[in-house]
Amino acid sequence: MSSTVPTSRAHATGQDQAPPVWWPLVSTFAELSQELLAEKDERAIYVLMCRRVHAVVPATELCGITMRRRRGRLESVSTSDPLAEQVDELQYTLREGPCMEAALEVDHYLAEDVATDPRWPSWGPRAAELGVRSLVSVQLPSDTLHDRHQPLGALNLYSSRVGAFGPDQLRIAQVFARHAANALAAARERSGLEQAVEARHLVGVAQGVLRQRYDLDLDTAFEVLARFSNERNVKLRDLAAQVVAERGLPDDLDAGTAAAEAADARDDRDRTGRTADGPHVPAQAPTPDPLP
Secondary structure, three states: OOOOOOOOHHHHHOOOOOOOOOHHHHHHHHHHHHHHHHOOOHHHHHHHHHHHHHHOOOOOOEEEEEEEOHHHOEEEEEEOOHHHHHHHHHHHHHOOOHHHHHHHOOOEEEEOOOOOOOOOOOHHHHHHHHOOOEEEEEEEOOOOOOOOOOOOEEEEEEEOOOOOOOHHHHHHHHHHHHHHHHHHHHHHHHHHHHHHHHHHHHHHHHHHHHHHHHOOOHHHHHHHHHHHHHHOOOOHHHHHHHHHHHOOOOOOOOHHHHHHHHHHHHHHHHHOOOOOOOOOOOOOOOOOOOOO
């Protein structure tokens, strides 16, 4: 019986073959992903995005990042050049443009010449006068965050040349945006956990302060904090920090009122059948608002 064997070890392992043309891009993305995920702060990630996107989309001359805030407000959080910020801000002013629409609704935009693009009749010609002619704008998706239906914002890449970007550059920009969104989600998750731990600690210390000053058990001390927070529209974490700093409830609530609050809290607890079997802290750690 005979068998066929490779004529050389190099042939068997493929060492005699050149790496595929896409290998440098894959390698670059691996490095970029590590760099992005290594950053702990959102703003540092924004800066890194603007600085490193040119490595995968070389036609990029200007980069801007638009983030969605509450009530549909948009904000430029980082740009590679003042001109990129000017071009983005012009879109917010005119309520028209690719980064606005990508950050809120449309998944992506590719424009070969903004001066003649009919989609932005007001913004396009003015952007061209400033020196921007072609662009790619892609969403920063929020699939990795709690809100899966609203994008985080948009990544905006600009060039002074007509037709600088094509479909391939668009797809690569979308992959880059996905990596960046994952890094932003991880940073927000870390920040949220840190805030939750700090909030729990503050509330626990505030309970101890009220227990000592007003002769309350820990469970009732929490009820007093919660009632005060709700009635005066003060965040529980902020109230707890104030209690710890002032070694008691704010000045407009004296010990007698605190005792009455505590009695009401005890009555509420008794009516609902709750027991004071230990420190009463929120059942679930607070989570950060996904939109600052």
